[in-house]
Amino acid sequence: MAKKNEKKARHDIIVDMNDFLMDYAATKLGRQPDLAKQVATAGQPDLTGLDQLFNDHGVGRRTKYLELATGFLRDEADIDANLAKDLTGESQQLAQEAIAYLGNHTQDFDRWEEA
Secondary structure: OHHHHHHHHHHHHHHHHHHHHHHHHHHHHOOOOOHHHHHHHHOOOOOOHHHHHHOOOOHHHHHHHHHHHHHHHHHHHOOOOOOOOOOHHHHHHHHHHHHHHHHHOHHHHOHHHHO
């Protein structure tokens, strides 16, 4: 049962990360058709492509993706923020999963078109 809860929690954070990123993208680039596809394409195969898309020196990538991933991993592992465990690699991996998810679910993240 714990594995099922972990899988759901991971899916939920991936959706949240993409929601935050898409809100940021809409602020930076304007709400437009296929914005999720633009973001997903820019973030693959390397998330630093988001830096060029947003022209923000990595602010969006760090604050809307990597920091959320790190916070989730700390919470899931019940890690004290003062511990020396480096979650950089795991956060990067989670962010790559999230951008791949975004690329496979672009219509789900272009919701403002319905409004």
